[in-house]
Amino acid sequence: MKIGExxxxxxxxxxxxxxVEPQSLPSRxxxxxxxxxxxxxxxVIELLLVSTIPVxxxxxxxxxxxxxxxxxxxxxxxxxxxxxxxxxxxxxxxDQKMKRTERRPLARHAVPVRNxxxxxxxxxxxxxxxxxxxxxxxxxxxxxxMITIGFYVGVYTLILKRRTWQNVIWGGAAGCMxxxxxxxxxxxxxxxxxxxxxxxxxxxTPPHTWALxxxxxxxxxxxxxxxxxVIATEEHVTKQILVYSWITVLVSFALIPATSWIYLAVAVAxxxxxxxxxxxxxxRVRQGEEVKPLKIFLKSNEYLALLFCGLAVDAVLNGxxxxxxxx
Numbered sequence: 453m454k455i456g457e458x459x460x461x462x463x464x465x466x467x468x469x470x471x472v473e474p475q476s477l478p479s480r481x482x483x484x485x486x487x488x489x490x491x492x493x494x495x496v497i498e499l500l501l502v503s504t505i506p507v508x509x510x511x512x513x514x515x516x517x518x519x520x521x522x523x524x525x526x527x528x529x530x531x532x533x534x535x536x537x538x539x540x541x542x543x544x545x546x547d548q549k550m551k552r553t554e555r556r557p558l559a560r561h562a563v564p565v566r567n568x569x570x571x572x573x574x575x576x577x578x579x580x581x582x583x584x585x586x587x588x589x590x591x592x593x594x595x596x597x598m599i600t601i602g603f604y605v606g607v608y609t610l611i612l613k614r615r616t617w618q619n620v621i622w623g624g625a626a627g628c629m630x631x632x633x634x635x636x637x638x639x640x641x642x643x644x645x646x647x648x649x650x651x652x653x654x655x656x657t658p659p660h661t662w663a664l665x666x667x668x669x670x671x672x673x674x675x676x677x678x679x680x681x682v683i684a685t686e687e688h689v690t691k692q693i694l695v696y697s698w699i700t701v702l703v704s705f706a707l708i709p710a711t712s713w714i715y716l717a718v719a720v721a722x723x724x725x726x727x728x729x730x731x732x733x734x735x736r737v738r739q740g741e742e743v744k745p746l747k748i749f750l751k752s753n754e755y756l757a758l759l760f761c762g763l764a765v766d767a768v769l770n771g772x773x774x775x776x777x778x779x
Contacts (some may be wrong), residue, residue, distance in 0.1 A: 487562040492533035504634040506764035511638035514770030523586030530579035531597035538573035544673035592636040600629040614679035624657030655700040659693040659753040666745035720763025726755035
């Protein structure tokens with residue numbers, strides 16, 4: 453033995469330290485289950501709840517059908533989960549290039565692509581069945597969900613996302629569909645009111661997404677996704693955020709005639725509050741100051757939640773509508 457060498461007192465213990473202990477069966481099952489849950493993007497589905505339930509309550513003002521609400525939310529959740537899972541299948545290559553998405557199940561190979569594809573298709577079929585039979589054999593709700601899945605995956609993910617900076621403008625239409633689905637689940641038809649709420653989410657989506665994209669600009673550039681913050685200056689991006697935010701708030705006012713003073717107050721107050729934050733962002737960028745765009749991303753979430761919660765409370769209490777005072 454040479455000077456400086458040492459012999460372990462317990463060779464078997466030394467070997468065990470150098471060996472990676474395999475995961476136990478319960479741990480593997482848990483990891484797999486969590487990976488499949490992650491495919492559905494559970495946090496994104498919060499928008500489904502925010503935009504579906506209030507519209508359903510508005511469709512039947514003064515009444516709350518808990519059973520129908522639950523069925524619609526469950527069916528809608530499965531549809532959104534299907535769209536998100538299939539979206540990850542299509543985006544598996546670029547998700548590996550972005551720090552924000554590199555831990556997604558397919559990017560880290562926690563779920564085989566084939567399994568994720570089957571998972572997404574099964575969720576779509578389950579969504580259709582639940583919405584059709586659960587809403588009293590109404591065709592419109594499940595058909596709208598299938599259109600949403602096809603548009604989100606086929607049009608936004610496969611065509612728009614990697615080709616144009618307008619991707620989130622037109623692709624955002626998929627995220628607006630819960631408003632139409634919720635109304636159709638109650639009435640079996642559509643009317644101008646759910647279209648207004650559809651448009652609120654439609655115009656809200658670009659500023660919401662661009663604020664996030666400003667924070668992760670380099671991620672999108674590395675993945676070759678031409679988001680507006682990748683190809684334009686911060687001043688131009690924040691100006692567009694301001695313009696779309698103004699349109700969002702103004703469109704939300706169009707529903708006021710069909711609601712009471714509660715929605716009126718919430719729409720005006722929350723809209724003014726949100727526009728103050730967005731105007732502040734634009735002003736600071738023009739002055740050359742360092743900004744934190746992620747704050748606007750969070751404020752946009754809060755604004756939409758306030759607006760739709762105000763609609764929900766207004767619909768449940770069912771006070772006299774603003775239009776009734778002029779009729």
